[in-house]
Amino acid sequence: MAATAGKGFAARWGVHIAVLLIVIVWTIPTLGILVSSLRDRDQIAVSGWWTALTTSAQTGQGRTEGADAQVEQNGRFVIAGNLLEEDDARVIRSFGTRIQNPTEHEAGTAADLGDGVTLQVNEDGSYEQSSPTAFEGNRGQRIFFEAATPPRFTTENYRTVLFSEGIGRSFINSLTVTIPATIIPILIAAFAAYALAWMKFPGRAILIAVVIGLLVVPLQMSLIPLLKLYNGVGTFFGVPAKTYLGIWLAHTGFGLPFAIYLLRSYIAGLPREIMESARIDGASDFEIFVKIVLPLSFPVLASFAIFQFLWVWNDLLVAMVFLGSGSNQLVLTGKLNALLGSRGGDWEILTTSAFITIIVPLIVFFSLQRYFVRGLLAGSVKGG
Template sequence: MALFASRKSGLTWAVHLTVVLLVALWVFPTFGLLVSSFRTSDQISSSGWWKALSTQETQNSPVRIAGEEDEVDGKFVIRGELFPTSDTELSNWGTSSLKPNAYEPGEVADLGDGNTLTVDNRGAFVLSGPASFAEQRSPRVFTTAATPPEFTLQNYETVLFSSRGGEGVGQAFINTLTVSIPATVIPILIAAFAAYALAWMRFPGRALLIAAVVGLLVVPLQLALIPLLTLHNQVGIGKSYLGIWLAHTGFGLPLAIYLLRNYMVGLPRDIIENARVDGATDFQIFTRIVLPLSFPALASFAIFQFLWTWNDLLVALVFLGASDDKLVLTGRLVNLMGSRGGDWEILATSAFVSIAVPLMVFFAMQRYLVRGLLAGSVK
C-alpha cells in the first residue's frame, strides 16, 4: 500500500501542461490589451501588440499639402513637414490612392500644369508651380513610412476625463463603483446573520429554510426583473441606486447564505459551546468568534459578488436606465463599440479600465477563494 501511495500519476505532466495553457490563454490577451491601451491609433491599426517594441512599416493616412506660399524666382513655392511631431523615416510616397508608393524619397513628381512636388525621407515637402496655389486644389500625399515604437498616456486621459463625443468613461466608472460597493457589502451583512442563525441556532422550520435557500440558487434572476421593477416603481425607488442595491442584494443572498452557512457549520463546536457556557450571547458569539473565523468565506463571496455586479449590464439597464448620468461601465463600452468602433485605442483603453479593478480585487483576495469555496466539503 505504501508503494502505491508514494507513486505519482503518469498524467501529472498533462495536468501541469493544461494549467500552463489555461494560464497563457488568460494572461496573453490581458497583457496584449494592456500594451494596446498605451499605443497610438496608427500603431494599433498597422500591427499587433506583440510588435509594439519594433519599428513598423505602415501606410499612413493621406495628408493634404498645406502651408504659406512664397514666390521664388518667378515660381510659387509651398514648403512644410508631413510629420512635424514624429520621428518618421519615409520609404515611399505617392499622390494617388491607386499608386501610393509611386515615388522614392527625394524624387520629383510631375503634377501637371508645370506643378511639381518632392518629399524627402523625413517628410519635408516642396510644392512649386508657375501659378499661385491659392485658387488651386492642393494635392494629397500618400506615404509609407517606418515608424519607431510610440507609447502615450493620451488614451487614458481621453478615456477617463474627456466628455467630448462620448469618449470618456470616467462618469460610468464612478457609477459602477457606486453600484458595486454597496451591492457587495449589503448582502454580506445580511447573509452573515442569516448564515449564523441557520448554522448554530435551533428553531422550528430551520431545515425548510435551508432547503428554500438551496432552491433559490437555481432560479434565473431574469424571471424576477420585471415584477421587481414594478414593485420598486410602486414604492418609489424605481430607476435609483437604492433600487439596484436592493435588487443585487436579493439576487446575491441565496449564494451568500449557502456559502457562509456551510463554512460556519464547520467551525469547531467546542469554541461555540464554551462561549455559551461563559455566558456569551448569540450576538457576542457571532461578532467576536464566528465572524473573524469566517473571513475566508466572506472574502470568497465578496469576490464573486463584486465581479458579478461590476460586470453586470442587464440588471443595471433595468433598474438604472441608460441615461449618461447613471450609465454603468459595461453600458458605456457597448456604446463605444457602436459609436467609435474604428478608434481601437479608445476601445482598448476603455476595456482595460473596465477589468483593472476586478483584477486588483481578485488578486488581493484570491488566497481566500479556495478556502471559502471548499467550506463544508470535508468533515
C-alpha cells in the first residue's frame, strides 16, 4: 500500500513538472516577442531580448567639424565638438579612426594621428582635435567608436505598425472574417449534433460515419473543388467572388466535421433521464435543445470556439484564396507575410506585428479556458 501511494505521489509530481515545463517552453517565446516589440530598433539589432535590462555595446561613427570650425589656442589649431546628440544617453568607451579597429583607443585618452595631430574623444561624446598647423578642407576626421547603451523601451514600434504599415485595416479584416466564421459553424453544428445524438431517423449511422470520415480529408485537397463550386454557384446567383460571404462559408465547411463530432460526443453523454423527463412534460425536441442541451453544452461550445477562432485567425491560405490579397481585403496574417518579404531586416516591426496578432487569441483563450478542459472531456457527464 505504501509503495502504491509513493508511486501515486511521484506520478502526480511528474505530471505537474511536465505541465510546468510545457508552460515555460510556450511562454518564453511569447515573452521574447513582447520584450523585443518594446525595445529600441538599434538594440534589437545587436543584442537578444534576454539582455533587454542590461547595458549593451554598440558601434557607431561620426565625423569632426571641418577646417572652418578651427580656432587657435596657445599656438595650436583646435577643432572641438560632440559626436552625440543632446538627448543621447550612450557612453563612449573607446574610439578609433579605422573601421577595422573602432576600439583602438580608450575614451578620454589622446590618440596620436601623426605629424603632431592628436584626437581625444571623451565618454560624453565630446572631442578635441589639435594640430600644430592649420587644418585644411571641409571634411573632418572620421571617427569610429564603441558606446555603452542603457536599456531603452519605446512604444514607437506599435505606433509605426498600427498607423503607418496598414496593420490596423488588416486587423479589422481579420476580425470581420474570424467572428462570423466562428459563430456560424457553432450554430449549425449544435443543431446537427443534437439530431445525431438524440433523434432517431433513417440514415443517422451513415451520416455519423460521413462526418467522421470528413475529419481526415486534408484542407488542401478540398480547397480547389470548394472554390470552383462556390464560383459556379456565385455566378449562377450573381454573387461576386472574393467576398466575406465566401470565406465565411469556406471556414464553416472546413470546421463543421470537427464541430459536429466534438459536440455530438458531448451531447450524447448528457443524462438520458433529463431528456425523458422533458418529453414526459410535453417538451418538443426544439425546446429540449434550447432550454436543456445548449445550457449544459456550454463548456464544449466554448472549447470548439477556441479551436475555431485560433484556426481562422491564424489562417492565410483560405483567406488568400477566397478573399484575395488586395489592400482592403488582406487579413492580418497576409499583411505580416507582406511585411516579412519587404521589411525582413526591421525586426522591431516584425516582432511588434507578431505580438499584435496573438493579443486577440490570448484574450479569447484566457476568457474561455476554464471551460476548455471540461469541454474536451466529452461524454463524462453522468446523471444523478
